[in-house]
Each structure stands twice: as structure tokens, then as C-alpha cells.
Amino acid sequence: MKIRVLGSGAGGGFPQWNCNCDNCRRLRHQQMNGKARTQSSIAVSTDNKNWLLFNTSPDIRAQLEAFPAIQPKEGIRDTGIKAVLLIDSQIDHTTGMLMLREGKEPLNVYCSEMVKQDLTTGFPVFKMLEHYCTVKHHPVPLDGSSFTVEAIDDIRLYTHSLKSKAPPYSPHRHDPHEGDNIGVIIEQISTGKRVYYAPGLGEIEPHVLSAMQNVDCLLVDGTFWTEDEMIACGASSKKAQEMGHLAQSGPGGMIEVLNAIPDTRKILIHINNTNPILDEDSDAFKILNQNGIEVSYDGLEIEL
Template sequence: MKIRVLGAGAGGGFPQWNCNCHNCRRIRHGEMQGKKRTQSSIAVSSDGRRWALFNASPDIRSQLEAFQDSWPREGVRDTGIHAIVLIDSQIDHTTGLLMLRESTKPLDIYCSEMVRQDLTSGFPLFNMLQHYCGVNHHELPLDGSAFSIPGIDDLRFHSHSLKSKAPPYSPHRHDPHDGDNIGVVVEQVSTGRKLYYAPGLGEIEPHVAAAMQAADCLLVDGTFWQHDEMGRAGICEKLALDMGHLPQSGPGGMMETLGGLPAATRKILIHINNTNPILDEASSERQQLTAAGIEVAYDGLEITL
């Protein structure tokens, strides 16, 4: 299985266009040891030619241009991207669909029913795309059941619901439903190797813990280091868990969770917010992750399982 990290940042990317926080200011002025990041998205393939795109960020055009395996090979219009899987309906994971409107056939989009509803109501991207290439919606199971994607050979997908919140624009923002956010296990049938992808993860539910234990590689929520990180940065008083993100540090945090997994499991954080100190490769927080065998994803990271 081949995995390409197209973007590793959280909403707004790093640096965020209007942010002058400790990290954004230093990365702009070359005063920080770190990498800039676009907004989170990955692509997965079994053969390196036909890819499933997970999320379509506002940065999708530059991400695909930097990813040679997605370039057209045949005819005037072509792409290596054969299907799109949406983890949720957040702006930073869906706005890029508009950049794909030039497709010569309807976009095959795999998402939950709740995401479909959001993208035909509060943020009606699906309706807008009907005036361009159109959309073929495929509803995802929420109980871990398997599904396949035609043309993506030798890969089997298992999706399950995660506890989270719908986006602020959603008609059911304050009425959570199963399917507002999902995690996905990608399994290569011929080898049995498994990737677990959950860029938004607010609670380690039993089925999440089981998926983590069974995976060979994890790409999981690395948004915040601390629960009150946004307040400490002087940005707002929103707390990590209230936004559906399990912080890395503290009791029950992501570091503690990942520490209970087999040593052979590759553990990678993705969806890193611009305020997170782990973006600074010389920081003590980054050193703690390294000592614990936890990696931090970056744009262009390639993984082979």
C-alpha cells in the first residue's frame, strides 16, 4: 500500500494567512526550525497509479500539482485520482471539491449520509457541482463494515463513526449525529497490512482503540498539544476537546494513548494546528514525541506498507 500525505496542517494551514502567533511569525521570518504545511489530505493506492483521495482541502490544486502520480497520463483530460473519501464536512476538508469541477465525469464521492446532508444544505457544494461535473454519492457504513471502491484494486475500506461535532454552518451543529465525523481503516487485501486514518479524533472509543491496535500505521489527530492551547496563544477560549480534538499532552491524551500500542506500529500525527509547538522541530514538545516513537506528518511524506 502506498500513502501520500498531501497536506498535514489543520484548518488555515501553517502559517495561517492572518496569524501572527509565535509559530506563524517565526516560520515566516526564518526563525524557526520547521516546515510549512497545507491543509490536511492524503491519497492511498495499491499500485501507485489509481488513487483514493481522502478529503479535498482548499489547497488541493497545489497539492496535486506537487504529486506527480496524480498528473494526467492519457488524453487531453485525465487524473490519477479515481475517488474521493470525505472524513467530515468541514470547510478545510471539502472546499477543494470546487477546484475539481473540471472533471470530465461525475466525482465519485464516498461519505456518510450526514456529510451528504451538510453538503446539500448548509454548505451546498454538491448542488453547486451539479452545474459542472456532477457528483456520484456513495454512502459509507458507520459500523466498521467493509466497502470497496471500483478501480482501486486490492484495497478494502472499513469506516466507523467518531464522536465529534458537525461544522458551525451545519443545520444540526448542536445536535450531533453518527456520521458527522468518521475514521477509516484501509486494508490491503493481498498483504493484510492496515492504515488507520482519523484526522479529527476527540475520544478513544472502544472501536477506535481496537482499530488502532490492529493497524500497522496510524495517521491520527495531532491538532493541539494542550487542551487550552488556543487560549494560551491569545486567539480564543475554545478548548481542544470542545472542538473535537484530543490533545497530545496530559492524562488520557494522544501521547498516552499511542504509548499503549505495539512498538512495531508506526504512529504519525496529522492535522497539526498552527499554534502547536510540535511544529518547531527543536522544541521540547517535539523531542518528547520523538522519544516516544511518534512522528509528525509533513506535506509530501510518502509511506509504504
């Protein structure tokens, strides 16, 4: 199984277009040892030909152009993208579907009923695409049970609900529902190899910890280093958990959680532009290295 990190950044990417935080300013002026990042998305395949996308960021065109394996191979119109699985209905995970509108076949989209509701009401991407390629929706289970995806051979998926808030434009923004955000185990049937993908984790619930303990690779929330990161740099008045993310440092943080899971490759994804781990010379980046935790980057390929 091959996993390609198309985008490793949080919403806005890195550097964010209107941000003058220490990280963004220094990267623009080539004053830090770091990499630019587009917004979070991955692609998975077992044959290097047919691909399942997880999320479709606003940066998807550039991401696909940087990835030859998924580009057209046959005929005047072609793609290696066979389906899309949406983790949530956030703008930075769904807007890219509009860039896929030229497809000659309906876009197969796997997502929860709550995400479907958001994408037909508050942010009506599904309705917009009715005028182009159209969307064929496939519901996903929220109890950890398994399913397969048409045209993606040798892959089985297990999805479960995560505690989260729906986006600001959701009709139930202040009334959380199961399925607003999901985590997924991706399993290659023939080998039994598994990866757990959850770019947004605000709490390590028992079923989440169980999933994390039973995979070969973790690709999980790396948004913030500290709980008050956005407040400290003056970018927001909200703490990490208020935004649905578990900070890496501190008691009960992601580092502590990951350190309790042995014999598993551990990779952070969905990294906010304010996070000091983006600077590969920073103490924060060195602490992750010392704890055997990797920081994903655009173009990273994982083979299991």
C-alpha cells in the same frame, strides 16, 4: 500500498494567512526549524496510478501539482483521482471538490449520509457541482463494516462513526448525529497491511481503540499539544476537546494512548499552526521522538 500525505496541517494551514502566533511569525521570518504545511488530506494507491483521495482541502491544486504520480498521463484531460472519501463536511476537508469541477466524469464521493446532507444544504457543494462535473454519492457504513471503491484495486475500507460536532453551517450543528465524523481503516487485501486514518479524534471510544490496536500504521489527530493551547496564545476561548480534538500531552492525551499500542508506526496529522511540535527544535517535538511518534509533513510517503 502507498499513502501520500498531500497536506498535514489543520484548518488554515501553516502559517495561517492572518495569524501572528509565535509559530507563524517565526516561520515567516525564517526564525524556526520547521516546515510550511497545507491543509489535511491524503491519497492512497496500490498501483501508483489510480488514487483514492481522503478529503479535498482548499489547497488541493497546489497539493496535486506537487505530486507527479497523480497528474495527467493520457489525453487532453486526465487524472489519477478515481474517487474521494470525506471524513466529515468541514470546509478544510471539502472545499477542494470545487477545484475538481473540470472533470469529464462524475466525481465519485464516498461519505456518510450526514455529510451528504451538510453538503447539499448548509454548504451546498454537491448542488454547486451539478453545474459542472456532477457528483455520484456512495454512502459509507458507520458500524465498522467493509466496502471497496470502484477503480481502486486491492483496497478494502472499514469505516466507523466518531464522536464529533457537525460544522457551524450544518442544519444539526447542535444535535450531533452518527456520521458527522468518521474514522477509517485502509487495508490492502493482498498483503493484509492496514493503516488507521482519523485526523479528528476528540475521544478514544472502545471501537476506536480496537481499530488503533489492529493496524500496522496510525495516522491520527495531531491538532493540539495542550488542552488550553488556543486559549493560552489568545487565538480562541475554546479548549481542544470543545473543538473535537484530543491533545497530545497530559493525562489521557494522545501520547499516553499511543504508548499503550506497541509494534505500530505512529504518525500525527492535522497539526494546528499553534502547536509547538511544528518547531523541530522544541521540547515538544523531542518528546514525541522519545516516544517513537512521528510528525507528518506535506509530501511524506508511507509504504506498507
